[in-house]
Amino acid sequence: MGDTRADRSLLADLSLARSTLDRVAEKRGDADWVAGRWADPSSRVLLVHDGATPIEMSPQGIPRLRLAAPRAAGDAEVALLGLDDSGTAYFCARVEDRTAEPGEWQGLREVGAALSDRDVGLLVAAVALDNWHAAHPHCARCGEPTLMSSAGWVRVCAADGSEHYPRTDPAVIVLVIDDDDRALLGRQGRWQPSWFSTLAGFVEPGESAEAAVRREVFEEAGVRVGEMAYLGSQPWPFPCSLMLGYHAWATTTDVRVDGEEIVEARWFSRDELARACESREIALPPAVSIARRLVERWYGEPLKGDWIRP
Ligand SMILES: [Zn+2]
Structure with missing residues (x-):
């Protein structure tokens, strides 16, 4: 991204925060305008089901979205995602299964880091919106069904007219560093024994x-922190989080894990971490995650070894 005004102390180019889409939020309530874009055969629709979408390979072997003309959506619920630099309109359609479009379907964890800025912006918005719609078919006030409105960005209760807006749940994710410049990494009980990451939790x-x-x-590792620095955020629609990334400096170093969410936490010097990654003793979350970027920003360069899902 070429924003020269960006604060250089922040994490740049987080994989899922690269959207170049103009969301044209001011147009969502203009039903005629939205219908006109939907009727325009040059508009494109992204089919989405359970976090995945059709993916194809470019001639250069790079994954990209397999976008369709609006008619491919059939009678699915559709939402306006926005416009690209050329003015092309993009929609997402919530399909029941993957039969609408044969071929490869993938999600953000698989292809998020490799997609173009435009494509990752489309997919992250589509998945986040789809997750919200799927979880909110009924009114939180009266329990009656809700219907999509405002080009997919509001649900309205059919009984009492109340409006319900998409949720984003803020979560913090933090690399804790001590006075000896060691980093604290933890492991959740449901993870593979070699998987380590930064600590995180919902606000x-x-x-x-x-x-x-x-x-x-403190809850997860029993460590107290003093100063901290905010380093950037990225959407993490699994199902609807916004990850707020921090480095924080420890004022205590004794580790006492909670044994529930975190079953093991260890301090690593730079050398220890590099060796442990090299030997595959430990593995770090993939490049698409803000966790990986927080660790590598402290370390100073890329580290080897990703989590491999069994
Ligand atoms: Zn209601």
């Missing part, structure tokens, strides 16, 4: 992000 109601960092690090 609770009435809580600041910074307070959530302090609480989560």
